[in-house]
Amino acid sequence: MTLATTVRSAPRLSRAAPPLSPALASATARRVLAQLRHDPRTVVMMLAVPSVLMILLRYVLDNPVALNRFAPAYIGVFPFVIMFIVTAITTQRERARGTLERLMAMPLGKLDLLAGYALAFGLVACLQVTVVLVISLTWLGVTLPGSAVPLGVVAVLDAVLGMALGLFASAFARSEFQAVQFMPAFVLPQALLCGLIVPRDHMTTVLSWLSDILPLTYAVDAMQRISDGASWTAAETADVAVIAAFTVAALVGGALTLRRSTR
Amino acid sequence: MTSDDAVVQARGLVVRRTGHVILDGLTFTIPRGRVTGLLGPSGCGKTTLMRALVGVQEISEGEATLLGLPAGHPRLRARVGYATQDPAVYTDLTLIENLRYFGTVLGLRGPGLSAAVTATIASLDLVGLEKRLVSTFSGGQLARVGLAVALLGAPDLLVLDEPTVGLDPVLRRDLWAMFHRLAASGAALLVSSHVMDEAARCDYLLFMRDGRFLAQAPPVEILRRTGADSLEDAFLRLAAPAASEVSHGGQP
Numbered sequence: 001m002t003l004a005t006t007v008r009s010a011p012r013l014s015r016a017a018p019p020l021s022p023a024l025a026s027a028t029a030r031r032v033l034a035q036l037r038h039d040p041r042t043v044v045m046m047l048a049v050p051s052v053l054m055i056l057l058r059y060v061l062d063n064p065v066a067l068n069r070f071a072p073a074y075i076g077v078f079p080f081v082i083m084f085i086v087t088a089i090t091t092q093r094e095r096a097r098g099t100l101e102r103l104m105a106m107p108l109g110k111l112d113l114l115a116g117y118a119l120a121f122g123l124v125a126c127l128q129v130t131v132v133l134v135i136s137l138t139w140l141g142v143t144l145p146g147s148a149v150p151l152g153v154v155a156v157l158d159a160v161l162g163m164a165l166g167l168f169a170s171a172f173a174r175s176e177f178q179a180v181q182f183m184p185a186f187v188l189p190q191a192l193l194c195g196l197i198v199p200r201d202h203m204t205t206v207l208s209w210l211s212d213i214l215p216l217t218y219a220v221d222a223m224q225r226i227s228d229g230a231s232w233t234a235a236e237t238a239d240v241a242v243i244a245a246f247t248v249a250a251l252v253g254g255a256l257t258l259r260r261s262t263r
Numbered sequence: 264m265t266s267d268d269a270v271v272q273a274r275g276l277v278v279r280r281t282g283h284v285i286l287d288g289l290t291f292t293i294p295r296g297r298v299t300g301l302l303g304p305s306g307c308g309k310t311t312l313m314r315a316l317v318g319v320q321e322i323s324e325g326e327a328t329l330l331g332l333p334a335g336h337p338r339l340r341a342r343v344g345y346a347t348q349d350p351a352v353y354t355d356l357t358l359i360e361n362l363r364y365f366g367t368v369l370g371l372r373g374p375g376l377s378a379a380v381t382a383t384i385a386s387l388d389l390v391g392l393e394k395r396l397v398s399t400f401s402g403g404q405l406a407r408v409g410l411a412v413a414l415l416g417a418p419d420l421l422v423l424d425e426p427t428v429g430l431d432p433v434l435r436r437d438l439w440a441m442f443h444r445l446a447a448s449g450a451a452l453l454v455s456s457h458v459m460d461e462a463a464r465c466d467y468l469l470f471m472r473d474g475r476f477l478a479q480a481p482p483v484e485i486l487r488r489t490g491a492d493s494l495e496d497a498f499l500r501l502a503a504p505a506a507s508e509v510s511h512g513g514q515p
Contacts, residue, residue: 023367024368030364098347105340107337107340
């Protein structure tokens with residue numbers, strides 16, 4: 001009778017939960033981080049891959065002037081790409097394993113779940129960006145006109161944007177195989193059009209329109225502006241506002257695609 | 264049975280998916296304090312019925328009320344425990360991490376959470392496995408982790424989808440004993456199975472085939488009414504009263 005007698009007296013939620021519960025969001029974030037902790041290889045890859053790519057970039061360019069021009073943009077792009085793919089796969093896995101359905105049958109708000117993911121992966125993004133910034137500014141000899149803090153903050157925002165888009169995109173994947181392919185399908189066109197490979201003012205009208213509506217464009221623009229001048233300008237504020245708006249829109253879109261019941 | 268005892272009341276329940284009728288007008292009651300068995304062959308609609316009751320499957324027609332609220336009502340989410348056929352737990356977390364997370368989601372905190380987790384681990388005979396990753400568990404242990412999550416919040420209604428399939432006989436006997444203990448303490452249980460020898464362990468049976476009920480009665484009553492000497496035989500007679508038994512050799 002242990003279970004029947006001991007557990008039955010436990011307290012329970014008696015009224016409808018508020019849209020966002022800090023306790024449930026942080027419990028979800030801790031759960032996601034615990035899953036990562038049990039998978040050290042993934043953690044090492046998430047933290048090391050952007051830095052390894054930067055080191056590669058430094059030797060591929062092999063030119064301090066060119067490196068200074070391109071490095072800041074890539075410090076924003078690499079974490080964006082990695083967070084996109086990691087989040088898309090993680091949430092797709094949660095759907096496929098049935099844990100999402102279980103949670104949706106429990107008193108967990110959709111925003112609790114999304115905020116939990118955002119908190120956990122936001123923290124990972126901070127670590128990821130710190131590592132790549134420190135390596136770039138010391139070992140690789142990248143120089144900035146001013147403090148590294150604005151660059152770091154915007155790079156973290158870029159990573160969180162990648163995470164939010166990955167969450168949203170995963171809703172359209174029926175399998176992990178499809179989710180993996182969203183990386184080239186969603187991310188590579190943005191990388192081609194964001195002004196990193198060809199400057200935006202060299203693009204045809206149609207391509208520059210396309211470029212204007214893609215979020216990575218603003219991420220790269222902000223990083224380039226920060227590395228160009230020592231002071232923070234209105235253009236940087238506008239870029240950050242657009243990045244934040246895309247992030248919120250993707251998270252809201254993600255919440256809308258989480259359905260409690262199937263038709 | 265009085266309506267006070269009814270934890271679930273369904274009337275004319277219909278579920279259609281992509282034009283197919285999965286549940287075809289089910290009317291039934293699930294009382295408190297008893298183990299109700301949902302028996303029928305694979306694909307007959309057992310899982311869909313359970314999903315409709317816990318609110319993850321939309322109901323096309325008719326109605327189902329649980330504890331006086333419509334199925335899927337937010338206030339039911341902490342009071343109904345649901346274990347899916349494939350244990351929906353995080354295999355990349357330890358047992359205790361799984362239970363503490365789901366317990367928190369169910370609204371348990373602090374000492375109440377720890378007590379519920381400890382009691383659930385003990386009652387499912389999972390003691391000693393707390394700090395092991397669930398991915399290293401055997402099939403039987405994994406199935407019990409799924410059950411443990413369903414039991415955590417001390418729900419008033421437990422909906423268990425094939426909870427004993429593939430488990431060894433000793434474990435099955437122990438689990439059925441636990442189901443009856445939970446029922447005795449006042450919970451309502453709906454347990455599905457496609458194995459007819461489990462039917463005799465239930466207090467009340469819902470025999471299901473092709474989205475309809477063939478019978479709703481206690482096991483003894485079903486045996487008496489059909490004149491069969493086993494519940495499997497009774498199911499076959501109910502499924503096709505006019506046909507010879509030989510033609511049903513393939514039915515589970």
